[in-house]
Amino acid sequence: MTQPGALAGLRVLDLTGHRAxxxxxxxADMGADVIKIEPPAGDDARRIGPFxxxxxxxxxxxxxxxxxxxxxxxxxDLNDSRGGAIALELARSADVVIESFPVGxxxxxxxxxxxxxxxxxxxVLCSIAPFGQTGPYRDFNADDTVLSxxxxxxxxxxxxxxxxxxxxxxxxxHSSAYFGAIAVMLALLARDATSEGQWIDLSMxxxxxxxxxxxxxxxxxxxxxxxxxxTLHWSRFFRVGKCRDGYIMHCTLGDWTSLIEWVKSDGKAGxxxxxxxxxxxxxxxxxxxxxxxLDDWVKDYPRxxxxxxxxxxxxxxxxxxxxxxxxxxxxxxxxxxxxEVEHPELGRKFRYPGAPYLFGGTPxxxxxxxxLVGEHTGEILRDELAMxxxxxxxxxxEKVI
Amino acid sequence: MATAAMPLDGxxxxxxxxxxxxxxxxxxxxxxxxEVVKVERKVPPPLGNRKLGLQCDLHxxxxxxxxxxxxxxxxxxxxxxxAKSDVVMDNFxxxxxRSWGMDYESLCAVKPDIICISMSGLGHTGPLSSYVSYxxxxxxxxxYTLLMAEPDGTPAGYGYSYADMCGGxxxxxxxxxxxxxxxxxxxxxxxxxxxxxxxxxVIGPALLDISVNGRxxxxxxxxxGEGPAAxxxxxxxxxxxxDEGSADDDRWIAIVVRGGSEWRRFVTTIGSPSWASDPGFRxxxxxMRNSAALDANVSRWTAAQSAEDAMITLQRAGIxxxxxxxxxxxxxxxxxxxxxxxxxxxxTTKGATTQVTGIPFKLSGVSGDVRTIAPEVGExxxxxxxxLLGLGRAERESLIAAGAVWP
Numbered sequence: 001m002t003q004p005g006a007l008a009g010l011r012v013l014d015l016t017g018h019r020a021x022x023x024x025x026x027x028a029d030m031g032a033d034v035i036k037i038e039p040p041a042g043d044d045a046r047r048i049g050p051f052x053x054x055x056x057x058x059x060x061x062x063x064x065x066x067x068x069x070x071x072x073x074x075x076x077d078l079n080d081s082r083g084g085a086i087a088l089e090l091a092r093s094a095d096v097v098i099e100s101f102p103v104g105x106x107x108x109x110x111x112x113x114x115x116x117x118x119x120x121x122x123x124v125l126c127s128i129a130p131f132g133q134t135g136p137y138r139d140f141n142a143d144d145t146v147l148s149x150x151x152x153x154x155x156x157x158x159x160x161x162x163x164x165x166x167x168x169x170x171x172x173x174h175s176s177a178y179f180g181a182i183a184v185m186l187a188l189l190a191r192d193a194t195s196e197g198q199w200i201d202l203s204m205x206x207x208x209x210x211x212x213x214x215x216x217x218x219x220x221x222x223x224x225x226x227x228x229x230x231t232l233h234w235s236r237f238f239r240v241g242k243c244r245d246g247y248i249m250h251c252t253l254g255d256w257t258s259l260i261e262w263v264k265s266d267g268k269a270g271x272x273x274x275x276x277x278x279x280x281x282x283x284x285x286x287x288x289x290x291x292x293x294l295d296d297w298v299k300d301y302p303r304x305x306x307x308x309x310x311x312x313x314x315x316x317x318x319x320x321x322x323x324x325x326x327x328x329x330x331x332x333x334x335x336x337x338x339x340e341v342e343h344p345e346l347g348r349k350f351r352y353p354g355a356p357y358l359f360g361g362t363p364x365x366x367x368x369x370x371x372l373v374g375e376h377t378g379e380i381l382r383d384e385l386a387m388x389x390x391x392x393x394x395x396x397x398e399k400v401i
Numbered sequence: 402m403a404t405a406a407m408p409l410d411g412x413x414x415x416x417x418x419x420x421x422x423x424x425x426x427x428x429x430x431x432x433x434x435x436e437v438v439k440v441e442r443k444v445p446p447p448l449g450n451r452k453l454g455l456q457c458d459l460h461x462x463x464x465x466x467x468x469x470x471x472x473x474x475x476x477x478x479x480x481x482x483x484a485k486s487d488v489v490m491d492n493f494x495x496x497x498x499r500s501w502g503m504d505y506e507s508l509c510a511v512k513p514d515i516i517c518i519s520m521s522g523l524g525h526t527g528p529l530s531s532y533v534s535y536x537x538x539x540x541x542x543x544x545y546t547l548l549m550a551e552p553d554g555t556p557a558g559y560g561y562s563y564a565d566m567c568g569g570x571x572x573x574x575x576x577x578x579x580x581x582x583x584x585x586x587x588x589x590x591x592x593x594x595x596x597x598x599x600x601x602x603v604i605g606p607a608l609l610d611i612s613v614n615g616r617x618x619x620x621x622x623x624x625x626g627e628g629p630a631a632x633x634x635x636x637x638x639x640x641x642x643x644d645e646g647s648a649d650d651d652r653w654i655a656i657v658v659r660g661g662s663e664w665r666r667f668v669t670t671i672g673s674p675s676w677a678s679d680p681g682f683r684x685x686x687x688x689m690r691n692s693a694a695l696d697a698n699v700s701r702w703t704a705a706q707s708a709e710d711a712m713i714t715l716q717r718a719g720i721x722x723x724x725x726x727x728x729x730x731x732x733x734x735x736x737x738x739x740x741x742x743x744x745x746x747x748x749t750t751k752g753a754t755t756q757v758t759g760i761p762f763k764l765s766g767v768s769g770d771v772r773t774i775a776p777e778v779g780e781x782x783x784x785x786x787x788x789l790l791g792l793g794r795a796e797r798e799s800l801i802a803a804g805a806v807w808p
Contacts, residue, residue: 006582018627022603030578048628050610062613063627066605113765132763137737140716142657143627146723149635149655152731156560157549164635164653164725165557168549169604170626171567176761178570183762185577186433190408190767192584199765206743206761211566213421215728216744216758217455225648225727231546231558238537240546240556247556249541254533280447316533320556323544323618324611326601334527337598338612351612356571356599358524360505361590362582 005031006362010188012096013037013087014071015078018045019144019204020100020128021067022177027096027184028070029355029364035094035380036071037078037087040399042373043068052346058373059345065370069341069352073371074380077400084110086401089385092120096184100128103138113199123197124187128180132203142204147172151208152215159230175211176204236287240320241295243303247320250294252283254315262313268297327351341369377401407434408767412580415479415486416440416463417503420448421536421562422596423492423520424459425569430488430576431462432760433769438482438785439463440470441778443807451775452749458758460775461747466786467779467807474805476501481790484511487583488576490518492596495525505591514589516579520572524595534597536562543601550620567603568596630659631688632667635725636700638708652708653725656699656715660685663720670718671702732756745771779807 010032014024028034036043045067046058053060074090077083088111091097097116099106106112106127116123127133130142131150148154148167158165180202187198209216214234218226231240237253252259256278263269270293276282283290298306303319310317319325326332339354355364381387381401395401412435416427419441431437439460449456466482469475480503483489489508491498498504498519505517519525522534537558540546546558575592583589601608606626610616623634636656641649658667664685668677676682676698681691688695703711708724715722724730732744743759760769786792786806800806 006578009585026574044628050606050614050616052613054614062609063606066609131737132741135737135740137716140723141719141721142723143625143630143721145623145625145633145635146655146657146721149653149725150723150731150735152726152728154635154655155653155725155727158551158557158560162551163637165549165551166621166623166635167559167563168545168621169607171563171603174603175566175570178567178574179761182429182570182574182577183764185574185581186408186769187764187767188581189577189584190406190764193406193410194767196766198767200762201765202762203741203743205737206741206759209731209738209743210758210761211563211570213425213458213561213566214455215561216732217453217458219728219732220744220756221450221454223729225729226560227648229560231556233537233558234561238535240541240558247541247547249538249546251535251538253535311532314533316535316538318534318538318541320541320546320558321544322547323601323604323607326543326608327612329542331523331527331529331532332598332601335524335595335598337601350609353602353605353608354598356602357575357592357594359575359579359590359592361588362579 003362005365006359007032010096011035011094012098013090013094015097015099015101016128017043017100018048018063018067019173020098020177020180021045022174023126023128023180023184024071024098025067025069026177026181031362034071035090035376036068036073036371037076038073038373040075040077040374040401046373066352068370070367071371072368072376072380073374074377075374075401078109078111080400081110082395083400086381086385087111088115088119091116091123094120094123095188096124096126098126098128098180098184103129103133117197117199121196122191124184124191124200125197126180126184126200126202128176128202128204130204132206133201144170144172147204147208150205151212153208153212156212156215156226156228156234158228160228164228171211172204172208176202176207179207179210232287232291236284239287239291241291241298243298243301243306246303248298248303248306249318249320250291251316252290255313256283258313259315262309263294263297266297268293339366341366343369345372374401406767407769408764409433409435412436412488413438413486414576415483415489417489417491417493417498418520419446419492421459421565422568423490423572425566426520426572426576427463427490428459428461429569429573432771437463438486438789439465440468440479441465443467443778445778451777453755457755457775461757462772463776464781464785465776465778466782469805469807470501472803472805474800474803476503478786478790478800478805479503480508480511482785483508483515485789486512486515487580488516488518490520490572490576492520494521494531495519496531514583514587516576516583516589516592518572518575518579518592518594520568520594520596522595523597525593536565536568539564539597539600542597544604544607544618545600548618548620552622554620564596564600568594568599571599625657628659629685629689630657631685631692632656632658632695632699634696636696636703638703638706638711641707648727648729651727654703654708654711655723655725657721664688666718667715667720670715670720674698674702747771747774749774782806782808
């Protein structure tokens, strides 16, 4: 008998398109019952690659798989009044609805906040939109790259005078998803006291801007635009260096004495032996020169040897690795980060990235593989809404489900 | 009523976190009404002015008490605060809290339903649990640094510590989920959060591509990560005032054009230039294959526009486009962020005000708010020892004299 997840008993309707699907997944991973409502032709995320064996198909999208693990799928045409009525019926017994339609769409479907709140006062509605529900840009169109741009996340990567480098891996979306899940939990905790649900208006642009630590701070402190600095971190304590066989990340926040003794024993310390470098502020001021000297020191080192020794001396150095290295990482393996998920209809098992945190009492876990299109439509409508077989057949024939 | 209720009214967090990731987590909880008691050293690491900018953003809405954790009575005080807290958060490796008798098992003795969240770099278990790391080195280990490459392949990483922000959000979510569960079961628990795992979990589709398809990931540049699009990239625009080399001359716009009608609308919007009817750009597939030539043509159009004008023009036609905004843009120029009040103003001690980063969501009823600027180290010692622990003045002075508490 496995322990129930931390959010067992919570019912979430996930109406989001491909931009905001991680939000409900974070709740599903912790045991919430998440019903993904997708159009009868399948969610737009199913058309986004990469695909299993590079064969595009709506049940083979790895993009869809990642964001929809642990959810159930119900197909429903929300633009049809019968589909809207079914969604409303489900919302009556749900705790949370999460949506990412263009602003105003939910109202047109008859599922706006006023309706939902009237029908189920305890319901929490989380609306995730590129620029939020209000303001002059509320109807603007955006993808992750546009949001990274508008949130200030894109400008600061790369080198001065060159084209900025785009952040990796849709992090404007992911920051928004985390803030969405946080907001939902806050509204649920507030509901314990008030018994009332709330409407959450989340701006992905704001979530992106909030996920850049130093840009706003730099402006409010110095009224300047933080520039691009190549691989020199804005704090000036980290820079990429190159060993004989690969890149590493230098860090000058560890114990300086032991680092400089080591560099000295290799005969490469140069003027870094000067006592001023023992002060953090001096290392901050001299960062460019300091890292130039350290680059010259590491350039003939085999990378693994350098990193191993650095960590023994508690110097926060690290290899600059490709993501493939995560699969061979002994630490991740020991903690069971990657999990096997069985896809019985394919007769195969796949390794998924796993938990971002290990809960001692109520574990993160995989309870079901990502759903096939409409896999749970029948059982949800029959078992939970007590719909008659004829009614289901009629809705299916008319492509509402 | 004195103050409106907030979602986390009545929740107390004992906060041992420092640097960035941990403080981001507890700041989110503090913004929403939790009483966050930050334990720190008399002389914290020199990370900058607490009353402005990043450091204010990290520590606002919190209380600060300076306890000497090398002193047995300092540890005693910390355990006494823990006994009155709901959640204890730290971002140390496993040994630190254990050495103080502040690990989950020990704290259960003083508060059976305590929630402990430890946000260490690589987690509390496993052969590398004592690995020393910071946000930038975790990004390096995960692939962000390498795959965010310049066109010539040089790793350009993040210019900041996204890993710290990501770890912070994960930590805040963990605390909220554990609190929700405790209200229903009466049980607390220990959460072992590895920041490496937190930041690795958000490159999911790429990791699946590796494990499922066996494909080695190469730097994606500006290729769309969410379905085919071309143009898809950033394009240089006209300088703001023409100062060469300044931020005003570093203007770019991100443009995304998908298939079908979007391309036709895009072409019409930029004035139907003759290159757009080149057979090499006829289909989405061809536009992606010939993206270098396409991008060069688009750049000729953007070079004559201001980034703002180009964005408005394209958005009116329903094309996803956005200025590559710098710090001045987002904090002072962007009318959207201004109208939504994303940069709230808070009072500083001397009656002046400063702006801080807001909360990226609004709750329609019981919501959070940025209320107070970050405290100085030990600013709230009187409150914590007096009101919270009920120690009289004489006792407090003896603790200070003994060196267990810094005034």
